[in-house]
Amino acid sequence: GDSVTQKQGQVTLSEDDFLFINCTYSTTTYPTLLWYVQYLGQGPQLLLKVTTANNKGISRGFEATYDKGTTSFHLQKASVQESDSAVYFCALVDRSNYQLIWGSGTKLIIKP
Amino acid sequence: GGIITQTPKFLIGQEGQKLTLKCQQNFNHDTMYWYRQDSGKGLRLIYYSITENDLQKGDLSEGYDASREKKSSFSLTVTSAQKNEMAVFLCASSQGGASAETLYFGSGTRLTVL
Numbered sequence: 001g002d003s004v005t006q007k008q009g010q011v012t013l014s015e016d017d018f019l020f021i022n023c024t025y026s027t028t029t030y031p032t033l034l035w036y037v038q039y040l041g042q043g044p045q046l047l048l049k050v051t052t053a054n055n056k057g058i059s060r061g062f063e064a065t066y067d068k069g070t071t072s073f074h075l076q077k078a079s080v081q082e083s084d085s086a087v088y089f090c091a092l093v094d095r096s097n098y099q100l101i102w103g104s105g106t107k108l109i110i111k112p
Numbered sequence: 113g114g115i116i117t118q119t120p121k122f123l124i125g126q127e128g129q130k131l132t133l134k135c136q137q138n139f140n141h142d143t144m145y146w147y148r149q150d151s152g153k154g155l156r157l158i159y160y161s162i163t164e165n166d167l168q169k170g171d172l173s174e175g176y177d178a179s180r181e182k183k184s185s186f187s188l189t190v191t192s193a194q195k196n197e198m199a200v201f202l203c204a205s206s207q208g209g210a211s212a213e214t215l216y217f218g219s220g221t222r223l224t225v226l
Contacts, residue, residue, distance in 0.1 A: 009152070034213055043116070043202050043217025044155070089154065091213075098212035099170075104154040 002027040004092045006103035014111045019077040021106045023090035026071060032093040033073040034100070035064055039086045047075075047088070082110045114139035116218035118203050124224045131190040133221045135203030143208035144186040145215065148172055149200045158201075161186055162208055193225045 003026045013019060025031060030052045036044040048057035050066045050073065057064045064075045073090055090103040117136045125131045137144065143162050147155040157170030159178035167178050175197070177189040186203060200222050204215040 032213055036215075042219055043204065044215070045217065046214050049213060093213050098208070099157065099160070100213065100215065102154045102156075105152075107152075 002029075002092055002094050002101050004090055004101050004103040006090055006106050008106045009104070010107045010109065012109045012111065013080055015081055016079045019075070019080045019084070019108065021075040021088055021090075021108070023073045023075070023103055024071055025073060025090075025092050027092060029095045031066065031073075032095075033064070033066055034091040034093070035062070035073075035075050036089040036091060037086045038089065038105075044087075044089055080108070080110055082112060084108060085110045114141075114216065116203055116205060116216055118201075118218035118221050120221060121219070122222050122224070124226065125190075125193045126226055127193060127195055129190075129193045129225075131193050131223070133188045133190075133201055133203075133223075135186045135188075135218060136184055137186075137203075137205040137216070138184065139205055139207075139216060140183070141205035141207050141216070142183070143206045143212060144180065145204040145206075146170075146176075146178060146186065146188045147202040147204065148197075149202055149220070151199070155202065158188065190223070193223070195225045198223055198225050 033050045035047040037047045038044040048059040050057040087105045091100040145160040146158040156172045158172045161180040200220040204217045
């Protein structure tokens, strides 16, 4: 079946560092790939979406590009701020029932 | 805009107790969801409902019941609370169908079992 893998459980950076969070997926259909962000004490919220039509999503300074060859969907940001501290989830839309398949999340800690 | 309201924010129960969590949305969305989030882990789907009075089981439905009597509300019952299910329970809604990828979440109910 379809699956999503996030191997990085936690990433610790300093302000202005470059962020790279890894996500890989497996599906037999054309993927719709998502990044959600969960701030402390809140539910997750959609950060950006990428489909085979656009190949790249950009939102709030974050960027994600879908690579069919490596079945990867990494999240990047050029310069992180303390306000970016959160848990980031990648997700894949299961086209059999339109439910989301979630990665296990990557906690981003920004050292002041 | 709209909002998802989950009540209570904190729920403390005894092992074996039946506990109910409630969720209201004013987006007028068709589909609603209950997810469980264990500390440091991802989201696991318990139940979802694509319309009033519809219920669909997720991967984690055993030990839970759900009810969708109105379009705007979706409740989850823990049938017999266990200590290993202390977690945050998240309710969400979406327009459904091809728009199902955009979920709107509440802030969660944190369950503690004594």
